[in-house]
Amino acid sequence: MPDVDFVSLTAYAKQFSGLTPEYEGLLQEIGPQVKPLLMEVTESFYGVLQSIDKTKPFIDGKVESLKKTHLHWMETMFTGPYDEKYTAWMYKVGDVHVKVRLPVEFMAGGITIIGNTLHPIIAGLCGTDHGRCVKLASAINAMLGFSLMVMQESYQASSLAAELEKFLAITGMSRTLFDNLARAYK
Numbered sequence: 001m002p003d004v005d006f007v008s009l010t011a012y013a014k015q016f017s018g019l020t021p022e023y024e025g026l027l028q029e030i031g032p033q034v035k036p037l038l039m040e041v042t043e044s045f046y047g048v049l050q051s052i053d054k055t056k057p058f059i060d061g062k063v064e065s066l067k068k069t070h071l072h073w074m075e076t077m078f079t080g081p082y083d084e085k086y087t088a089w090m091y092k093v094g095d096v097h098v099k100v101r102l103p104v105e106f107m108a109g110g111i112t113i114i115g116n117t118l119h120p121i122i123a124g125l126c127g128t129d130h131g132r133c134v135k136l137a138s139a140i141n142a143m144l145g146f147s148l149m150v151m152q153e154s155y156q157a158s159s160l161a162a163e164l165e166k167f168l169a170i171t172g173m174s175r176t177l178f179d180n181l182a183r184a185y186k
Contacts, residue, residue, distance in 0.1 A: 004091060006084035009150060013087065017145035018138070024082050026139045030125065031078030037121050038074040042067050044117045045110070058102055074114075077143050090147050094154030104155045111148045115141065 013019070046063050049055045059066060073093070076086070097107065118140055126133035 004088075004153070006087045006091070009091070009153060010082075010084045010087040013146045013149040014082070017142045017149060019082060019142040019146040023135075023139035023142050024080060026136055027078050027143055028080050030122070030136060031075075033125050034078050034121065035075055038071055038078075041074055041114060041117045041121070042071045045070060045113050048113050049110070054103075055106060058100060058106075073147075077140075077147070082143070082146070087150050090150040091154055094151030097151065098154050104152065107148060107151055111144045115144055 046059070046067055049059055050063070080086075094107075119137055122136045122140065123133050126136065
């Protein structure tokens, strides 16, 4: 894993996604009500993935194991903390996705599937309190966006690393020489 400033990445992703302390508190507050329903989200998520031909090579034979990891992540979304350790974990998840060559669009699609399943659950828990429902939906969107942004940073870093390797191969420059030049011009 490249050298990543997870404190800065956390702040940036929170600012960009709108994951505010208020939203973090709302997620943690509703957590005890949501956690027993998260297996439904996980089951739905993998049900949809199994119906998409292009995703099958990535999940065949691994669904039960993947469900456990997915459920753990979903629970963490409603317990926190949403700090640099969480960011490092999400970055690592993204890195694993890069290593298995998961197309980047699968991640955005996956986040959409999760939101589409979570929002009706939240609406059911809120009853007629529409204002609370809107705030919780916004908090969930912010949390999902935050997680997605961090995971996609792995794709960005991987793409840059691949381009650098191409450059080094084309020019015949050693990695050591490149690193020394880069340090000299910082």
